[in-house]
Amino acid sequence: MVGRVLVIGAGAVGNVVVRKLAQLPEVFPEICLASRTKAKCDAIAARLNRKIVTAEVDADKTEQVVALINKFKPDILINVALPYQDLAMMDACLETGVDYVDTACYEAYDAKGFSYQEQWEYHERFKQKNIMALLGCGFDPGVTNVFVKYASEHHFDEIEYLDILDCNAGDHGLPFATNFNPEINIRELDQPGVYYRDGEWVEIPSLSIKRNFAFPQVGNKDIYLIYHEELETITKHIPKIQQARFWMTFSDSYIQHLNVLRNVGLTSIEPIEFQGQKIVPLQFLKALLPEPSTLGDKTQGKTNIGCIMQGKKDGKPKTLYVYQICDHQDCYREVESQGVAYTAGVPPVIGAALMLQNKWRIPGVFNCEQLDPMPFLNFMNEFGLPWTEKVGVEFDTKI
Numbered sequence: 286m287v288g289r290v291l292v293i294g295a296g297a298v299g300n301v302v303v304r305k306l307a308q309l310p311e312v313f314p315e316i317c318l319a320s321r322t323k324a325k326c327d328a329i330a331a332r333l334n335r336k337i338v339t340a341e342v343d344a345d346k347t348e349q350v351v352a353l354i355n356k357f358k359p360d361i362l363i364n365v366a367l368p369y370q371d372l373a374m375m376d377a378c379l380e381t382g383v384d385y386v387d388t389a390c391y392e393a394y395d396a397k398g399f400s401y402q403e404q405w406e407y408h409e410r411f412k413q414k415n416i417m418a419l420l421g422c423g424f425d426p427g428v429t430n431v432f433v434k435y436a437s438e439h440h441f442d443e444i445e446y447l448d449i450l451d452c453n454a455g456d457h458g459l460p461f462a463t464n465f466n467p468e469i470n471i472r473e474l475d476q477p478g479v480y481y482r483d484g485e486w487v488e489i490p491s492l493s494i495k496r497n498f499a500f501p502q503v504g505n506k507d508i509y510l511i512y513h514e515e516l517e518t519i520t521k522h523i524p525k526i527q528q529a530r531f532w533m534t535f536s537d538s539y540i541q542h543l544n545v546l547r548n549v550g551l552t553s554i555e556p557i558e559f560q561g562q563k564i565v566p567l568q569f570l571k572a573l574l575p576e577p578s579t580l581g582d583k584t585q586g587k588t589n590i591g592c593i594m595q596g597k598k599d600g601k602p603k604t605l606y607v608y609q610i611c612d613h614q615d616c617y618r619e620v621e622s623q624g625v626a627y628t629a630g631v632p633p634v635i636g637a638a639l640m641l642q643n644k645w646r647i648p649g650v651f652n653c654e655q656l657d658p659m660p661f662l663n664f665m666n667e668f669g670l671p672w673t674e675k676v677g678v679e680f681d682t683k684i
Contacts, residue, residue, distance in 0.1 A: 287314050288360030288641045291353065291383075293344050293374065295320035296466065297578035297622055298365045298388070298423075300329050301630025304620040305668070307335050312638045317357045319344075320366070332621065344370040350377035359383055361640060363633050368469065369394040375407055375418060384416050384640055386633050388423030389469070390514045395554065397476050401517055405650055412649040419645070420652050422636035424590055424609075424628040425451055425531075426515035427653055428665070432592045432607040432672075433519050435658035440605050444596040446682045447529040449513065453625055454503040454534070455586040455613045461542040462575040464584075464625035468567055474543065475552045479512035480530040480684075481520045492540065494684065496532065500589040501673070502610050508532040518652040528682060546570065577626060584613040584623040591672075593680040606678035609670050619669065628670065635664045 290313045292302050299318065306313045317338040318326040326339035342353050344366045354362070354377060364374050364387040371391040378385040392399035404420055411418050421427055429449050437444055453464060463470040478489040494510040513531035520529050535543075546552050551570045556563040591608025609628070616627035636653070639645035644660045653661070665672055 289315040291317045291359035291362045294365035295325035297626035298630045305634040347373045347376045354381045368392045385418040408650040415648045418650040422633045427632045430653040431658045434654040441596040445527045446595040448593045449531045452500045452534040452589040455584040457580045457583040467571045467574045478510045482528045506534045581617040581623045588624045607674045609672040
């Protein structure tokens with residue numbers, strides 16, 4: 286089955302999504318890319334080897350998304366805009382009967398923290414409408430969820446410990462920059478660390494627990510325990526997991542810059558009065574920092590993202606490490622983007638294709654670990670995200 290696809294969001298990830306969609310004309314014969322700034326869409330469209338439609342839309346406003354859907358008539362909407370806009374787009378899909386894919390869970394514009402709870406509440410309405418919402422289909426969340434589901438079905442009778450490790454060993458040569466939306470990236474880090482243990486959520490001070498891990502093809506890197514949204518869904522849908530944690534690499538320079546920015550108030554989301562008008566410090570900081578889509582040609586090195594799982598198979602202890610490596614410059618040569626945007630942008634294309642092919646389509650609202658992992662993993666190997674598994678790689682489960 287083929288289908289028309291509407292993509293909302295024309296940042297670094299949106300660029301990757303559209304370029305990868307364009308590689309599958311047999312699945313996605315017609316593409317529309319929309320954003321609040323149509324010029325960004327036009328710039329991406331001008332670099333493609335096939336023609337697409339571009340449009341202007343304010344995704345905060347459900348009525349504008351509905352109007353665009355009614356005009357373009359897509360079969361599926363891929364949301365790679367801001368997570369504040371998830372619910373507005375889900376409402377538009379409900380009103381028009383269109384399937385939905387996103388890469389990050391909803392978070393309120395004016396409050397810290399994020400959760401899938403409000404999106405899960407759409408399940409019955411989507412089911413009654415005979416449409417599907419696929420939530421968190423990026424890399425992490427997304428591919429990491431698929432890795433865990435695959436391991437639970439093919440390697441373990443029971444997963445007891447899960448550690449998700451996200452390493453970006455890329456170097457863009459700049460003093461400080463984020464590899465995806467600065468506002469979202471910094472909000473994610475400017476909150477306590479949280480991990481799951483024995484049915485409870487344990488909170489720790491931000492970036493207070495550090496380890497060192499030898500990443501294949503990358504080397505030894507410091508990793509910090511932070512909270513990440515797939516912990517909420519994986520522990521819900523694979524409930525036998527006793528402990529689940531998420532780790533991310535940061536350089537000493539990055540941590541130092543972040544601490545200074547936090548100490549002077551520039552990471553705050555509380556509006557302040559400045560020269561007679563209200564501004565949000567973090568949004569001002571975002572305007573000062575490099576746009577992630579401009580980092581592709583500058584970034585050297587690799588990413589390594591994966592899951593270490595420990596548990597039992599046939600009554601015996603077993604450990605498994607499943608991971609994926611991307612080279613920033615290889616990604617740039619293919620889609621003119623750095624590896625972080627590439628790893629986030631390829632999975633929603635795979636998810637959307639599987640939905641259109643009825644391999645991953647069930648009416649309602651679902652996360653990736655609720656679906657058959659093999660079609661997704663096979664697609665990854667053929668579509669720029671080859672993955673590897675190793676038995677026996679251990680990770681200290683103690684805090």
